[in-house]
Amino acid sequence: MRFRLCVVAIIISMITLSGISFLGHTAHAKSRIKQGETIKIGVIGPMAMRTGAHMMISAQMGIESYNNAGGIEINGSKHKVELIKIDSNEFVNVADAANGAERAIHRENVHFLVGGVLDEAVAVIQEIAADNEIIYISTSYTVSENHIKHLRKDRERYKFCFTTASAAATALATAHVGIIDTIANAVKATGVEKPRVAQLVAKSRVGDAILGLTTKVFTAKGMEIVGNWRPSNQATDLRAETAALKTSQPNIIYALFSGSAGLVFGKQVKELEIPAIVGGSPASSLFPGQGIEYSVTMMGPQSIATKISENNVQFYNEFLKRSNNELCVINAYDAAAFLLKAVQLTASLEADPIIKTLETETWSAIAGDMKYDAKYHKTKFQNNFRPVYGVQKLPGGKQAIVWPTKKTAVEPHPLVIPEWMKKSWKKM
């Protein structure tokens, strides 16, 4: 009997809570703001991880200038900006991203949403943003397939969805191929006729797609694939893989990792002193003190110390100060800054004028000037600015942009191969 009563009490409590949530929802007025009320931006991401922490730091940097100026003027009164931290837990459970987005909108009453890293998480946040007519700018690395698909299918519903991602997933492969090709040319210049490439690509959807392509392209470009290794992204120990890799005597190691595998890869490759140039996205380069010397990593301008755009060096230096010298793995600065600039320009929180402004203005992103295409809200960089570069890590922590090899917004440097590697290759 007592058990039944408990069950009934739990059910009644759940119904009551759901009712309260619903009332909260209906009472939510996104476009209205009272005098003195703050403009709330929900920053949604994996907050228990470094990625989420970086998202918060960069978003904070994006809103500071507005708050320092006393806020943004709407209807004759100034409003400060507040960031609401929302944990998406998306690396563990994507469903939590949906719960996070719902909570941000219905409980925290945010006016805008920024964040999301994984395609799957971004897709569910987009649905919730569209349902609630909240403008959402995703910060995933690549433009999600759903982003384009949604806008193509039902523009009126998904017009609230934007992205700061600079490229589609295929562009990632293009950048990696360009980087490895640059390394291969430098290796050939030392007298190696057919550079040997070992591919260490973590098991992931992106990895699966890229590996098939790189294998074909590298072979076509006169390289020899000496082996492919596919550890898990969550691997915490790669001693077996790196030992096998050393045995295969490569000149180039193509690495694509994120997560713990990327971190431990850097440490174990350095310990083994493999005479090979690492290229791609080994992830370890983003951790302080963990970069592999002479490796060439694909990086966005937010992680590069060389002046590329108006904002990148200032952002780079300030971010390092706030992140304990970690390079920015994800950037929510642009998303927060674009939104606030649009609010300032329209002097309103109404979605439609803000969307129109986002679609028509030129935005000063960290990577350089960019515009959104009005149809699919894809980012388009202007004036030779690029979203990613191949950056070589030189001794002493110096960075040199080595790819693209043609001049873009910045002059490229020749790739450096250390003497000990050249000697080792001659003995092979």
Added chain:
Amino acid sequence: MIANIFVIGLLNGCIYALLAAGFSLMFSVARIVNLAFTAYWMFSAYCYYGLTSSMGIHPLIAAPAAVIVVILISLFFQFFVINPVKGSSMSVMILSLAIGLILQKIVSLQNLSYTLVPNLIEGKMEWFGVTVTYQYFLCLVVVVVVLLGLWFFLSKTRYGVAIRAISEDRQVAGLMGIDERFAIALVTAVSVGVAAIAGVVVSPLYALEPTMWMSHLLVLMAVVIFGGMGSMKGSIITAFIIAFTETSVVLLIPTGGFLRSAVVMAFMIAVLMIKPTGLFGTLTEE
């Protein structure tokens, strides 16, 4: 190739053996399947990192301090969370899993998602033609010493004999005046202490990650079931079999490296189908 498998599998085998020995010991005496066991291992690695890297404490002081902290935490959970539900194995499993998740979340809340611990000693050498670091040898030596210490404790000391007596027949042991409550506390401290030592010594070799305990829990379960629940000898031998199998998978099927755990599980299922009690199973109905 064989040298690679031997050298890399050896250390992994030692680590698994150390964890499995502690887990088996706890199971054979306390008769509980403590799923938080590898979480204690993970937590000690992070404690060591926190004490050395964040607080600047010397590693020789930080290492025992981390082990003691983790033992005290485990005793707290053992007495206030596990012991009250000891009679229900399902409750023990669920609660111990919850303890593991709590420890994981504590680490996550410190923004320590991916972390590397600096080596205690730098340098490397060739061993059977394989490049290995001095840190690797240090870990190997510590693990072997702890395993020998555990064997000495269980076979040559009064308390060790008492623990073994309880594991063999708790009623007779009780009649002989052995305090079961004390023995369980001692076993918890010793077995978690062993896991904590493993956590501290391997921390410079791994990338630390709050969920790392889950993948090791899976391997550990495979080791103890495969070796025979409650058999320390079986667990230690199986630990090496599994470690060498995992390493072989990575080295012989490079593109299937991510399948290393799956291959081990398939191997375990095959063995259990032939011998359901595991290789050295001693567990009988009570």
